[in-house]
Amino acid sequence: MMIVEGTFDPITQAELQYLRGLQKQDKNIYIRVKQEGILAKKYRECLVQKAIAPYRHMFLYRGSKEASSLKRSLLSTEEEVRRGNFNLCAKGTVALIHAHGWYYETVAKYLCNPHRYQHSIGVAETAKQLARFHQLDEDISYRMGILHDITKKWDEDRGRTVLQTWYPDGLMIDSKVWHSFTAIFYIKQNLHLYDSKILNAIWHHTLGDGRSAYDHILYIADKIEPGRGYDASKEINLSKQSLALGAIFVREKAKKYILEKEGKHV
Secondary structure, eight states: OEEEEEOOTTOBHHHHHHHHHHTTTOSOEEEEEOSOSSSOHHHHHHHHHHHHTTSTTEEEOOSOSOOEEOOGGGHHHHHHHHTTOGGGBOTTOHHHHHHHTTTHHHHHHHHSOHHHHHHHHHHHHHHHHHHHHTTOOHHHHHHHHHHTTTTTTOOHHHHHHHHHHHOGGGGGSOGGGHHHHHHHHHIIIIIOOOOHHHHHHHHHTTTOOOOSHHHHHHHHHHHHSGGGOSOOHHHHHHHHHOHHHHHHHHHHHHHHHHHHHHOOOO
8 A cells, every 4th residue: 555645735636647657666655645735635636536437447546644745846737736727737727727717826926926826816806806796707707807917027029929820910019918818818829728718708808998897897997906006896787787888988998098198098
C-alpha cells in the first residue's frame, strides 16, 4: 500500500502521470490531499476523485497513516494552472473547475495588475448584484466580471499579433478596445471556457454594443463599480428598471466623457 500526499491545488496531468508511474512499484496507490491550499480541501478532493476515476487501483485516502510527499517539482504545474494555464489540468477536471468557477480569482489576480484586479472584483460584485435584482444567473455574472480585463495589460504588439491571426477586423478599432477581443482568445485557448453568455459579454464590454441582458450587465458594471469613485445612483436606479435603458444611459454618458476628455466621437 503506497500513500502519496500533496496539495493537488489543483491536480495536474503531470501529477496524474507521476502517480500512475508509481504503480510500477505498488499496484495500489492511495492519494491524500493536504489541508492547506488555495482551494478548500473538499473541492480539491473532488478534483482528485474526478481525475483518478478512470483508473483502477487508484484511491482517494483520508486516513492518517504515514505518506510520502508528492515531488516538489510538480508543484510548479499547479501554480501554472492557477495562473491561467488550464491546459495543464488533469484530464477530466476542467469542466468541474468551470462548473464551480474555481480558480477564477487566482487567474485574474495573476494576469491583472493590483489596481485592475481590484476593479475586476468590483465589477464582478456589481454584476452579481444586478443579476440578482433581475433574477438572472449570479454566478455567470460574477465570473464574466472577474475575467473581463485579463488581457488588459498586454502591450499593443502582443495584442496586434493575436488579432492579425484571429480577428484582423479588430485592428481597425482603437487599440484601447483590443482587450475585449484578445480576452476571448485567451479564455478559449488557455482556460477552455466556452460559455457564450460570458464570452459575448466580455466581447462587447468596452463598446457597449451588446444586446443580451448579460452584455448589458457587464457593460454597466464595468462603468459604475464602486472603485470608479463617483456617485452612480442614477445609473443603478435606471438599470434596476431596465438593463437595456441603463446600458444606453451609461453608453451616452461615456461618449460625452470621451468627447470632452479626448475630443473623440465614439
